[in-house]
Amino acid sequence: MKNNVLAYSLLVVLAVSAFSCKSQEKEKVEAKKPNIIWIMAEDMSTDLECYGMPAVKTPNLNKMAAEGVLFENCFVTNSICSPSRSAMMIGTHQVKTNSHNHRSNRNVPLDEQFTPFTQKLREAGYTTILGNHSVMKKGRKIDVNFKHEPLGEWDGKTKFGLFDKYDTIEKADEPFFAQIQLVVTHRGEWWDDVREKSTHSVDPNKVELPEYYADHPAIRLDWAKYLDQVEYMDNEVGMIFKELEDKGVADNTIVIFIGDNGRCNIKGKGYLHDPGLRIPYIIHYPKGLKGGQVRNDVVSSTDITATILDFAGVEIPEYMTGKPMFAENFKREYVYAARDLWDEIPEKMRAITSNEWKYIRNDKPEIPFDAGQAYLEFYRPAVHVMRTLKKEGKLTKNQQFFFEDSKPSEELYNLKNDPLELVNLANDPEYAAVLKDLRAKTVGFDNDFKPVSDIYEPTSVQKTVDLVQWIKDEHPEVRKQMEVGVEVGFKKWGKEFKKFQKLKK
Secondary structure (H helix, E strand, C coil): CCCHHHHHHHHHHHHHHHHHHHHHCCCCCCCCCCEEEEEEECCCCCCCHHHCCCCCCCHHHHHHHHHCEEEEEEECCCCCHHHHHHHHHHCCCCCCCCCCCCCCCCCCCCCCCCCCHHHHHHHCCCEEEECCHHHHHHCCCCCCCCCCEEECCECCCCCEEEEECHHHCCCCCCCEEEEEEECCCCCCCHHHHHHHHCCCCCCHHHCCCCCCCCCCHHHHHHHHHHHHHHHHHHHHHHHHHHHHHHCCCCCCEEEEEEECCCCCCCCCCCCCCHHHHEEEEEEECCCCCCCCEEECCCEEHHHHHHHHHHHCCCCCCCCCCCCCCCCCCCCCCCEEEEECCECCECCCEEEEECCCEEEEEECCCCCCCCCCCCHHHHCCHHHHHHHHHHHCCCCCHHHHHHHCCCCCCEEEEECCCCCCCCCCCCCCHHHHHHHHHHHHHHHHHHHHCCCCCCCCCCCCCHHHHHHHHHHHHHCHHHHHHHHCCCCCCHHHHHHHHHHHHHHHC
16 A cells, blocks of 8 residues: 555645744744644554554554553444544534434535534634545545535535635634544555555464454454554554654644544444444643543543533533533543444444443344445455354354344443453343343433434445345355455455446446
8 A cells, every 4th residue: 555645644734834833933822722633543443552452563652642641431422434423523422413324314404503513613713624635635534424515614504614625724823623534444455555565564373353253364364454554554643743743833732543433343333332332542732631641431432522622712512412521520421322324234223331331222133233234245354254154153152143143132241341242131130220220321312312303314325235246146256255254355346347337238
């Protein structure tokens, strides 16, 4: 993989650094508000060295954590990218704002009672910057499920830009907020390229697989490839910090690092189990926060939004469910999460997580965890391999769970004793009182976060469904490769399918 991802990510730093140097020359600027950079890595659980993940080296994030604050229990409100980002962009739950279904209702205006937090920063004098040139060019990775323009002016009604253009900064005395999206950890054809060009690729024999994975060479290799991407991403973070230091703006810049949702694998992205919801969260601000802190209290990704506004001196809107996490009275007992439509799978799951308990309610238990989602068929080699092992009767009970023909209607896990969420206590009479309490609390959250209106939600991505069927029918040899854990290339076969469709016409 070429270094274009890194270069794109650093464009924002180059731009804001130049403008910030000018700001230093202005003697009239007093008590300048802090600059804020929000680095968001895609599809990544807490799989960093500073979180205890073996076999991976993340020196730059280790340093960031040693000099900053690391949160052990930060959870997203949805384990899929666009609903998760929608919640963070508004600072309240995606169900409440009708942005809970993945990439399906982008033409529906945001209800007038809600405002993207970037607009609140603008009103407070911040320049808001989208830090990835590729994002601005392609319109990707700020995908939120309501009508908006990626860049431009706010009109307060039906259209608005979430960010200003990075190359039109004029007021040198304005502080900046920048969002930088690091894509490399997202599943993609570049994974092999990154591994091949790495001078220290992760050894598959040294990775430690969770107990619910089968110990298979293809699965070990896939896990090692994932950690290769994590190391590449860590290097990107290091380059961003270097630019801040070189330009002399590091001291007054808050740097926040998070994931947008968990890793794309079994029990991860798209599911409400721990690997899907728990994300890394590190904040670096030596000027304002004591370094080396580790916090284990429960925080929501929407709290990060409120915290950014708090750092900027902006009043938290009443509709925001996020709370400033450095406030003296900050306390959150539970994080409420929801999973709804993702591509062609009309799922509905709800969960709440505390320091001790995880409760999941599966409203569509007839849809299995392994639902054969078309897009995911091109990734997750572990799923293909373990399907075969299931047929051969070679999976353990914990490995079999994900591949059952249906889901339990309720799940209950004691996270203190069972952090991997292997023992479902929902049917254990000993925990009936806990189950009843958490079930009621979840219903309470359901009522608190009812959508503001009913909107039409179309089914989506039929083309991908047709592509998977075409491969099964016309290219059984490719399907066989997928079944033994080979990633055959989503984009490659998508192009071949388009050619086939044109010839058919």
